[in-house]
Amino acid sequence: MDNLGLIGMISVATAGITIGLGAIGPALGEGRAVAQALAAMAQQPDESNTITRTLFVGLAMIESTAIYCFVVSMILLFANPFWDYVVQKAGG
């Protein structure tokens, strides 16, 4: 297989694997975080506002790793410099 096909195939496969594996960890972490937050709210209902705010901030931090994986996957599919290079060489 020539460079064009090889780079295309590996980019697409890696993009799929990146986002597939990258979504597992944050999902598990966020599930645990929400479960703990609910338990805390059940124990202290009048602190709900603080707990909710802290929960959202924590969820955003955990979500960041999933977002990094998504951005890498998008770059591999839509803004791939290696793909652009081989396409340019094949065309030129």
Place this chain on the structure above:
Amino acid sequence: MESLDLMGIKDISPDVLVFWSWHWAKLNATIVYTWIAMLLLTLGSWLATRNLQAGRKLSRWQNFLEVIVTAMRNQIREIAQRDAAPFLPFVGTLFLFIALSNLLAIIPGWVPPTASLSTTAALALVVLIGVPIYGIQSRGFKQYLKLYVQPSPIMLPMNLLGELSRTLALAVRLFGNIMSGTKIAAILLAITPILFPVVMQALGLLTGMIQAYIFAVLAMVYIASAARIQQEREQKTH
């Protein structure tokens, strides 16, 4: 299906859509949409605060603005544990700008300027510069620099790296969330019946609001941690 968007489905950033260029300066879609958002915010606020009333007969827009400003001030006071006045303009503007850019995505043809890494990087850099300014203003130059060698001078590279990485995280988090919202709606629009893109667009609006809130809250948390211990020192001397 004819798309109402100006961007192609393959573009991941509004930076590529250039309206006008002159030598090296490019007027791209990100800048134009940022200007529109700024115009809307300024015009809306000016129109609502033209005749401020202090009594019971408030206009609806003044009431609305008061609700927003009061909510922001209370949140800031809870996080900073002190008077919110020095922080409200900065953090409030961050929240309002990001929230408006994300909320206007409901209008066809609008691409949120925060869907471009340029905008989110700029906002994160503003926070990066603002945190030391607030810290120095609150604690003094030497006391603020001492923060970087807490708890021991070996931690200096870690603290510096931590500052840079959390700035990067702010930028990429906002960019990734908003860009993914627009991309998913666009891609689904090309392949599924209209119900699914509509649902994804609604989810995109929700995450846009949440991300605006989180950006502002995180900026406030960083500022509060840099401007904090003065309170404890004052309490100890009493």
